[in-house]
Amino acid sequence: MSATDKAKNKAEEMAGKAKEKFGHATGNPDKENEGKVDQAKANVKDAAEKVKDAFRH
Template sequence: MSATDKARNKADEMAGLAKEKFGEATDNPDKKNEGKAEQVMANLKDAAEKVKDAFRK
């Protein structure tokens, strides 16, 4: 996995975490769930990159 992809996935995960915490602080369940979904998507992208790397070796 390239460092760029890894950094992008981590940034997406952190953005999702921030959005989730903002939703909790403002008692906004939609924003909280949106943040959780962004974190899941970032983790899935990261996992897909790791699988691709495993097959390249």
């Protein structure tokens, strides 16, 4: 996995965590769930990159 992809995935995950916490703090379940979805997307992308790396080696 390239460092750029890894950094993008981590940034997306962190943004999702922030969105989730903001939603929780403001009592907005939609924003909280949106943050959880963003985190899940980042984790899936990260896992896909790891699978690609495994097949390259």
